[in-house]
Amino acid sequence: MSVISPARPSQTADYNLLPPMVQALLDQALTEADDTTDNHEFRTLMEMATRLAGLDLPKGHDIAKCACPDCYCGAIFDTAAPGLRQVDNSGEYNLPLLQCADCADAHPVHHED
Ligand SMILES: [Zn+2]
Numbered sequence: 001m002s003v004i005s006p007a008r009p010s011q012t013a014d015y016n017l018l019p020p021m022v023q024a025l026l027d028q029a030l031t032e033a034d035d036t037t038d039n040h041e042f043r044t045l046m047e048m049a050t051r052l053a054g055l056d057l058p059k060g061h062d063i064a065k066c067a068c069p070d071c072y073c074g075a076i077f078d079t080a081a082p083g084l085r086q087v088d089n090s091g092e093y094n095l096p097l098l099q100c101a102d103c104a105d106a107h108p109v110h111h112e113d
Pocket residue numbers: 066067068073074075099100101102103104
């Protein structure tokens with residue numbers, strides 16, 4: 001495998017710019033990572049998803065796609081990045097649904113109390 005990824009300071013990718021086949025594989029990897037209870041499998045799937053997105057693997061082995069309900073944002077980011085905001089969910093996912101920092105800044109989701 002050739003090394004084509006230059007060191008970039010930004011740790012985000014845009015899902016909407018990825019080819020449809022890569023989007024499908026990425027969705028599958030993230031869905032399976034969400035479903036698995038096996039830590040080794042989780043890491044493997046996250047490594048796959050990270051490579052598909054063209055990101056460097058974050059220390060926490062955990063990336064997410066922006067779950068903003070208000071726009072079609074396709075940001076993919078390290079879940080340990082600053083400025084993220086958790087989107088309320090009904091508990092059907094293991095992984096937290098997160099808004100990317102840009103969305104959290106522009107139109108943060110409101111949490112029900
Ligand atoms: Zn976003």
